[in-house]
Amino acid sequence: MTFSLNRLLAIAGKEWKDSVKNPQILLMAGMPIVLSILMKGQKALSEGGTIDHFTMPIMIAISVVGAFVQALMISEEKEKNTLRALMLSPASPVEVLLGKSTMTTVYTIVVMAVCMLITGVPAINLGYLVLFILLLLVIFMALGTSIGLISRTASETSIVGLPILLFFVFGPIFAPGLKVPFVMDVIGFIPSYHFMEGLSALVLDKGMEQLWLSLGNLLVWTVLSMVLVFLIYGGKRFDK
């Protein structure tokens, strides 16, 4: 099957027209921006603070807009049987999944940019920052797509997806306080933990070892989450 940019853009264009008429998506896109405003008053690094006020809104934007909105859009397509229509059209899985992800990516990047304008960007290597953000975005969008494909309805997306996404976002922040070794062992594998650790290593100049460890973790998650999406999508082409 040959890749068609026209088909990909057709699906992305449909997503744009559909999403601007969907208040649920617009509301969710606003949440990380509100959080950024609330976190703006936190102590800066120079005042002994952490970089949470910078990374938190980014992680919330990626999880809420990149993952949860993606999950909602996919599960709505499944619930209304439009995903099957796309699957039975000449569009390939890559065209459908990339087309459906294009608008979510644009929304997430815009929301993150607004968040960074509000919180400010600490002194950090921008190349690494962009790389970390893009990898985490791909991972979360793949997780969101998988959650959307697994959920039978849009409302079921919350039941399936929220616990997973909350664990991924808030686990690295609150789990250390629990002081439970097993939980910390699990947290040590998840990509959001390595996103925060990697950025901390960059900002606080903790050395390259942590940086490469975190980047390696994100790369492994990227590959695994993409494989997961295509496996689940392939399975959904057929009725049970």
Place this chain on the structure above:
Amino acid sequence: MESIIEVDNLAKMYQKKQALKNLSFQVQKGEIFGFLGPSGSGKTTTVKILTSQLRFTSGRVTVFGIAPDRSSKASYLGRIGILTDNSGLYDRLSVYDNLVLFCRLYGVPEKSLEGVLDAVNLSADRNTLVQRLSKGMKQRVTLARAILHRPEILFLDEPTSALDPVNVLQIHETLRRLNREGTTIFLTTHNMQEAEALCDRVAFLNNGEISALDTPLQLRLQHGDQTITLTTPKGPEIVGKNAAGAIRINELIRSGELMAIHSNEPTLGDIFVKLTGRGLE
């Protein structure tokens, strides 16, 4: 004639329930083939297998000479059109935007939509949001989407189930025109009038098995009781399709008493009940 769909000993099990039991049939290129049966008889299951939405348990199925479950390529999907009960539409988009998306997916010029919208009587509603359409109008949008790329085979699962008589006639005319232009149509329905009006051949499906397969005319002739009803001023009179019947018709014509004459072939619905012991609803 060339077979475009070939099904040989097809069986489908849903856990312990057998939905299809060794179905065998061929659909010839250019014909309108009807699958007639009540709800739950296996019609939709067959369409889903033929359109690569469902895997089958055993048997052999080919469409265009290849197995549908192995042919997910654009070259195959671009050659078929599908209208089933699970064909969804984008509620927040207009009729036109819904169809434009699929024009671009199939590589069809947008200007060809004018003819398609006319064919399904939706030109005036092109800018209406789908969420504001009636069930029948949504059905017509779905049909428009199924035919906009002029498929070689059109799979239709109860295509007029939600439509009023005027729109049914228009859709039937559209389907006949597509068929005249070369589209093979695989139609499932429980509406015997629709099958009689459209189909070159019909198969009766009951409990996952084909109980009869022939042209509507042949089925009526095979299962008719070879009698004719003559309407006279004294009431209806039934005669046989034989020499005695011919003499009686001749007498009534000569005496000017013959008011109407009807051959007593059964409807497809009557034949279905006779063969399966159950109705089509």
